[in-house]
Amino acid sequence: MPVSTTPSPLHAESLQDDPRIIEAKRLIAAAVSDHAAKIDSVSPPQAERGEHYQSIIADYTRDRGAPPIWPYFSSGMGNGPYVELADGSVKLDFIGGIGVHGCGHSHPDMVAASVDAALEDTVMQGNLQQNVPSVQMLSRLTTLACESGAALAHAILSTSGAMANENALKLAFHHAQPASRVIAFDNAFAGRSIAMAAVTDRPAYRDGIPTAINVDYLPFLDPHDPAGSTKRATDTLKKLLARNPKQYAAFWAEPIAGEGGYYPGSHDFFAALCRPLRAAGIPIIFDEIQSFSRTSRPFAFQHYGLDEFADIVTIGKITQVCATLYRKEFHPTAPIISQTFTGSTAAIRAGLKTLDLLESSGCFGDEGGNARRHQYFAAAMEKLAQKHEGLIGGPYGEGMMMVFTPGDGSLEQAKMLMGLLFDVGLLGFLCGAAPTRIRFLPPPTITTNAHIDTAIELLDQGLTQMKAKLS
Ligand SMILES: Cc1ncc(COP(=O)(O)O)c(C=O)c1O
Known part of the structure; x- marks a missing residue:
């Protein structure tokens, strides 16, 4: 037979x-x-x-x-x-749960992904119970990450950004043992676990929490003084490396400062830091939990041409399921990472659809949707700033990470405007401190200039009310 x-x-x-x-x-x-x-x-x-x-x-x-x-x-x-x-x-x-609704609300593909997930018998996938879409997600992410030369061969899924960062730091510590210190940026935000509270540069977020990791901080790129701030950062790095030789297990960085106020990085700034870090053998971690999908490339490290420096990269939010991507040499030789839950079946399927839509909707490229919508937003904000003198300040962020400084940059005025905007119908949220700013994370796959026009009209209404309150 x-x-x-x-x-x-x-x-x-x-x-x-x-x-x-x-x-x-x-x-x-x-x-x-x-x-x-x-x-x-x-x-x-x-x-x-x-x-x-x-x-x-x-x-x-x-x-x-x-x-x-x-x-x-x-x-x-x-x-x-x-x-x-x-x-x-x-x-x-225009905030989408802090960048989670990448395809907007009730998108037919997201609904279909959830229906398909509901037909699978597994609600939450995990290390001992993976369905095939888990494998597809790993492969999609590593392929995207390696698109322009990075060597991020492997990935692990997880259910939160904090856990993706925990896994990233574990891989770095394991690789660089016995080094135990970490370098991060002023105003960094890495998540809410005990270790991430140590990396995060907000003392209030670790009030009463024992220090899990010793972290040293570098100043971030200052848009008003790129050369001076690059020098200050590289000088500080040099000092730290000399003061604590062989003690650093990781440099952990958001390519675009997120919670810190939506300040973009740049190729030159990061390359000036990454070269000496590489020479000292210190693993480089890019946290793209907020920046993934929002620039001219899927990853902001690609947007800034930093592929050669990416040792470990974390993503979350818009991908629904979070992940830690890493180079081969960081694969652990002991069982330091395992999870009952790596992600819900709906999250994994919705994440795959989101990646499809990001690629098919023309977001990426130097003249892609993300770049064009940013220019449109920034130009509209410049106009509005003329109308509401003293109530809008730039810079306005990067790609689909849009932002402005309201009023005098105080927390009180930013909160006042955020509340007024909520009431007139526009959702944006605070970020940064001194100044406090208002950020927008519109869905990259479906936002149009007409939506931005509507946001600007609502902002105009909110600012008019703010002016009345302040006078
Ligand atoms: C850059 C960055 N890293 C990590 C996290 C933590 O992610 P999660 O809230 O999913 O734990 C966030 C969340 O805002 C973030 O913006």
Whole structure:
């Protein structure tokens, strides 16, 4: 008997091909699309829902022990950059949970990914129970990361950015043992675990937390003094390397300062630091948890031409599932990394779809969507700054990491404007300290200039109200 080369279909494949499933998916997609289409502009809360919404906020405050950061409780639906809240209001969501809604709200591909995930028997994948999309995600990420010469051959998935960074530091410490210190930048933010609280340059975020790692800080690139700040950073690095020889296990850096205020890096600034770090054999970690997908290339280290220096890279947020990518030589020789959960099946499938959409929607390239939308935003902000003198300051960030300094740069004024914007229907969030800034992370795959125009109109309204309050 000849041996057949075609395997019989898996039951999971037969399920996908079942006409009932195909029809059910078609109906779900059509229903979501019909209802989402009605969410197409900003609108105020419904008065009749006010009491119920207040009770949601009160329940949260009681159970969480503190009020929500802002009164955002979503209905679970939206359309593009618009999101419907449970009070019936519709907001232009230009923050997206800090960069998580990369395809906007209720995107058909995201809904389809979640439906497909729901048909799989595994809710959360992990080291002992991986479905095939996990493998696809690892392969997509390493391929993207190596696109222009980086040697990031391997990857590990995880469920949070903090854990991706923990895994990154573990790999670096393991590789560089017994070195134990880390170099980071002033105003760094690495996450909320005990180790990441040590790396993060916000004393309040580690109040009462024992110091897990000794970290030394370098000044970041100053947009007003690139040459001077590069010199200050390289001089500080030189001093640290001389003071603590063989003690550094990692240089940990966000290529674009995120929580620190959305200040871009540059090739020259990073190369000036990475060369001596390389010469000293100190592993270089780029944290791209916030910057991934937002510049002219998938990774900001590629955007700045730093591929040769990338030893370990972390991503999260927009990819839904987080990951630590690393060069071959960092593969651990002891079982230092393992997790019950590496990511939910829905997150992995939605992450894969997001990567597809990022690549197919023209975000990348020197003249790609991210760069063009940034220019459009910056020009509109310059115009608005003329109208509202003294209330808008640059610089305006990089790519789809957009930002401005409101008013006098104080926390009070930034918070005031953020609240006013929330009420008029535009979602942006604080970052930085001295000055405190307001950032926007619009979805790279679907944001149009028309959406930016709407954001500018709402900002205009918010600033007019701010001016009235301040006078
Ligand atoms: C640069 C950077 N690293 C790490 C983290 C931590 O990620 P997560 O909140 O998913 O733990 C964040 C989150 O804002 C971040 O912006």
